[in-house]
Amino acid sequence: MDRPELADFLRHARSRLDPSDVGLPPGARRRTPGLRREEVASLTGMSADYYTRLEQSRGPHPSRQMLTALARALRLTDDERDHLFHLAGEEPPRREATGTHVGPGLLLVLDRLHDTPALVTTDCGEVLAQNALSRALSGDVLARPARERNLLRRYFLDPTARALFPPEDRPARAREHVANLRAVAAARPADPVPAALVAELRVGSEEFARLWAEHEVAVRRATTKRFLHPTVGLLELDCEVLINTETHQHLVIHTARPGTESYERLQLLRVVGLQDMAPSRS
Known part of the structure; x- marks a missing residue:
């Protein structure tokens, strides 16, 4: 692990980002360009002290999971992500096998969607952002x-x-999950990831095993979903799925139709939900 080079790389990567690049409000005037250390720590899910020590060349060896989180938080390209792993003394993940690194362009789109819920997943349902x-x-x-x-x-x-x-609505959601996973597994028969997930779920869930045996196939596309939120109540949202065929990643966007009760409740969630999260996230 090259601690001085890792620290220098982290500082430079942090300095080139504005809060708006990662979906954060601008806040008060900043004395230096870039994100604050505590903001990177929050985006990564680590303590501010841990991240500060990394930038001061005195931190512990970060785990592979932490390196992946840092790459996402700092909006690194694939090459920069690999460089980060090398500096930490780790072998970078194989790009063709993982599909778990979200490119900065897609993250920028995600962060620009301020007024609607959106997430990035793999086609096997792994949430990436x-x-x-x-x-x-x-x-x-x-x-x-x-x-x-x-x-x-x-x-x-x-x-x-x-x-x-x-x-x-739950039986239909289950059926959709199984039908999509069957399409993914058939499209990539040599990929161990969907095959392992299928094997695990067939053993662990009687419902999944039953639905799998019915051999329904349906690629995940636009649909309407209803959510039961504990604070704002029932939301009926249109779900759009944008697919990156190279990385097998999906950008999933949920929107409410203007003028509906769900639209008003989503606006309320934007105010209440974000207020609840903002002060305490670390």
Whole structure:
């Protein structure tokens, strides 16, 4: 691990970003350009002290998970992400096998969607990034342990995950998840990621195994979803899915139709939900 070079690289990467680049309000006038250390720490999910020590060449060896989070927070390109891993003494993830690094261009689009929930997932349901309103709607997925960031795994193996949807909608959501995963697994038969997820869910969920045996296939596309939020109530949202075929990543955008009750409730969530998160996030 090259601590001085890693520290220098982190400082330069931080200095070139404005708050608006990562979906943060501008705040008070800044004496120096770029994000503050505590802002990078918050975006990454680490303590401000931990990040400060990294920039001062006295930090511990960051884990691969932490390096991945840093690459996202600092909006690094694939090459810059690989350089970050090398400086930390780690082998970069294989690009063709992971598909988990979200490019800065896609993150910029995500951060510009201030008034609608949006997130980036893999086609297997792994959540890679969320904007603030998505966290207000469904919780901060990236704050959970790594195994709990997959939407399909949680939906079929964690009963609490279904509380976000009305009971009468849950069978249809389950069927959609299974049909999409079957399409993904068939399209990439040599990829161990979808195959392993299918095997795990067939063993762990009787419902998944039953639906898998029905052999329904449907690629994830535009639909309408209803969410049960504990504060603002029922929201009926249009769901659009933009697909990057090279990285197998999906940009999922939820919008409410203007003039509807769901639109008003989404605006309320934007105010109430973001206020609840902003002061305490670290």
